[in-house]
Amino acid sequence: MKRDKPKYKQIVDAAVIVIAENGYHQAQVSKIAKEAGVADGTIYLYFKNKEDILISVFREKMGVFVDNVKEILKKEISATEMLARMIENHFSLLNGDRHLAIVTQLELRQSNKELRNRINEVLKEYLTLLDTILKEGIEKGEFDKQIDIRLARQMVFGTIDETITSWVMNDQKYDLMKLAPEVHRLILNGMKA
Amino acid sequence: MKRDKPKYKQIVDAAVIVIAENGYHQAQVSKIAKEAGVADGTIYLYFKNKEDILISVFREKMGVFVDNVKEILKKEISATEMLARMIENHFSLLNGDRHLAIVTQLELRQSNKELRNRINEVLKEYLTLLDTILKEGIEKGEFDKQIDIRLARQMVFGTIDETITSWVMNDQKYDLMKLAPEVHRLILNGMKA
Amino acid sequence: MKRDKPKYKQIVDAAVIVIAENGYHQAQVSKIAKEAGVADGTIYLYFKNKEDILISVFREKMGVFVDNVKEILKKEISATEMLARMIENHFSLLNGDRHLAIVTQLELRQSNKELRNRINEVLKEYLTLLDTILKEGIEKGEFDKQIDIRLARQMVFGTIDETITSWVMNDQKYDLMKLAPEVHRLILNGMKA
Amino acid sequence: MKRDKPKYKQIVDAAVIVIAENGYHQAQVSKIAKEAGVADGTIYLYFKNKEDILISVFREKMGVFVDNVKEILKKEISATEMLARMIENHFSLLNGDRHLAIVTQLELRQSNKELRNRINEVLKEYLTLLDTILKEGIEKGEFDKQIDIRLARQMVFGTIDETITSWVMNDQKYDLMKLAPEVHRLILNGMKA
DNA sequence: GATGAATGAGGGTTCATTCAT
């Protein structure tokens, strides 16, 4: 499996750095190859084309978000608490990787519709886990039975996303983690029973 | 004033159509000119360069959003009610212009950092009006005094934006207007005193 | 006759200024029109096309050189003296019009082969007058009978031209007129009997 | 070193041919690439941009002129003789390459001021060698001590240049080499002690 | 005669991808 080979990860990590430092439109394949310490042609032994690199970046990195939320879901805690942990996890992973934050919040959004559709497929798994939390909260009576799951999901993700993007656009000047409790409170107020 | 000339509006409207139908990266100046029924060179009598067209699209169209919200602010109604009208207005304007919805929610976000910064400047005026509503709601005791205005703004705008983007990405299959009351309720719950 | 109308001269003079100040490749018709205080379209009432303006510039201005040399030829002086006066006249006319010097020595030489051929036709009249002086000098025994008229002409014009171009490229820092006697002496030594 | 690779020379030689046959303003990069038998993009592996090709043409070709004159300077001959050999060399190199003669005498002079400045820098080395000959001639008493080196240089180069340009503009109809002795004699007369 | 808005052809350059070594 190519994904397990060291050069695969080298190239994915190089892509994150190059995109973050140069911007999406200045992230040429040759720059990524150079950053990864391989020849241009080598990229094509591991990836079908440039788009494939970008999707892989998102899939590899988003995988950590998904794995962490799966761990959270296994815990014996309330949905409210799960939501708090999910927000913290989301904020924490991006707070700890400046390059990745720039790439996911700003640069990858400049990709074309097709690439963004592929990215959304990856995102879907994450949002499905969010739905699981929301449904559990409703079932357990923590959240209002009346709420539309889809809208609630959009509020949760929209609020998280907008908050992080705003932080990135302000050059990550403040500590993102400090905002987590208030974001959680705002969201919870919107849904609680 | 160039902006008042008919060809200016022709070109802006043509740009919206071309971008919506072909995607940001396939919206060549020559396509816009053809759609507008003018020669390529004519574009440059009204716009400095391609980027200027795109900013103008956003500014012209966003101007309607801003003007409408300014009207809403003049009315003698509660902040809660203003928020409802603002959401309805936002949903309504995009619900009624499929092309514009695609352009603002998907295509213009693919532009480079510089253009998006310019777009954000235009957006700032709209968000400032939203802040005005939020502050009034807090003063009048409708919204919780504890809330952080910046986070509340991000929740309101993030939720609206995420809801519309989701609608656009689902090919505008359902009626966006029907979601307005529930979105309003969710947001309000998050903030009410 | 169009050439006698005031706008004709206005446009020719404007062309000299615009070319000198902006360079040949930045001397757009619209700039010349603006400098001349007429509309773009008006240019085409007096000139067939842009090339026609440039040829006219050269013809009108070179006309003064030719007229002056004709006057010199009428005088009852030696060929040696005529040569001195011709050099002085040439230096004097360009020393006194910085814009014209830039245009003739630098900018008009960037024109394409066809235009330069047309310019050379105009120049030919001037060179023919030079030949007349040289022939007279040979006949009168002032210049060496052995010299090849064509080569002598090339030496005289080449030396004058190179000297002036060098002066222009040094930003006309020194007084061109002071070089005339030495240039005359050098040239004369090359030809004298 | 790129300059030693065969494609570098292929492209430079192709540029000389294309410029000579089509004129400076019709020498598109794609034409040069086609003449050189490479793809358009390959040009940019060896040259920064179009201007870089043109400067390289001048530098590569002028280099031969300079190298030859350096050889002449090493010989144990009088300055008068050096001057003769220098003129012969200059005439010979252009007499033997019709395309190059057209390019240096007519086409490259149509370039913009910046490019011509770059070209003049290359030319400066050649003119400095000429100065060396002139100074030596003065020291050894062959040339007049009174002459202004700068003016003398301008006479020598101006006469050579004007002679060759005239030959090129007459479609290289006659044998340029036959003019060398007379040009040498004319110039020498202008300077001899 | 004078205007100036409109026209539209034309070219340097980038960069994802290939393939001979």
Added chain:
DNA sequence: GATGAATGAACCCTCATTCAT
């Protein structure tokens, strides 16, 4: 598997010229 030189398609913008008013 790895290399990197070579490829060639694609596009924004300028500006000389026209012509309806």
